[in-house]
Amino acid sequence: MTIFSKIIKGEIPSYRIAENDRFYAFLDIFPLVKGHTLIVPKVETDKFFDVADDLLQEWLLFAKPIARAIEKAIPCNRVGLSVVGLEVPHAHMHLVPINSADDLNFTRSKLKLSPEEFRGIQESILAQL
Numbered sequence: 001m002t003i004f005s006k007i008i009k010g011e012i013p014s015y016r017i018a019e020n021d022r023f024y025a026f027l028d029i030f031p032l033v034k035g036h037t038l039i040v041p042k043v044e045t046d047k048f049f050d051v052a053d054d055l056l057q058e059w060l061l062f063a064k065p066i067a068r069a070i071e072k073a074i075p076c077n078r079v080g081l082s083v084v085g086l087e088v089p090h091a092h093m094h095l096v097p098i099n100s101a102d103d104l105n106f107t108r109s110k111l112k113l114s115p116e117e118f119r120g121i122q123e124s125i126l127a128q129l
Helices: 001-008 053-075 114-129
Strands: 015-020 022-025 036-043 076-082 093-098
Touching: 001 015, 001 022, 001 036, 015 053, 015 076, 015 114, 022 053, 053 076, 053 093, 053 114
Parallel strands: none
Antiparallel strands: 015 022, 022 036, 036 093, 076 093
């Protein structure tokens, strides 16, 4: 069982943004920028392109209102989407508020935010959904 499955099951706490029967969206606890959100399917599949076609389609439709909410809640030019998949063997997408391409550079240092900062970001995004 991956760390993401444990988060989905509530065994590990998270800052939930959205959920339905197939997907779970939550704030990345090692964000590149404030508002960095992960979306994972509830079914464990290691690689993004091994996910079933219908699930891939639904995944983008699930992500769309979340991306719009992030864009309204966090000052940015747009919300970038990235699929890297090296950190956890459970397919996931990153929605990242960006102002430049460098904001999607996963090799740079991650932010260290307090629980209060995470809750504030979560509340700001939820208010836009």
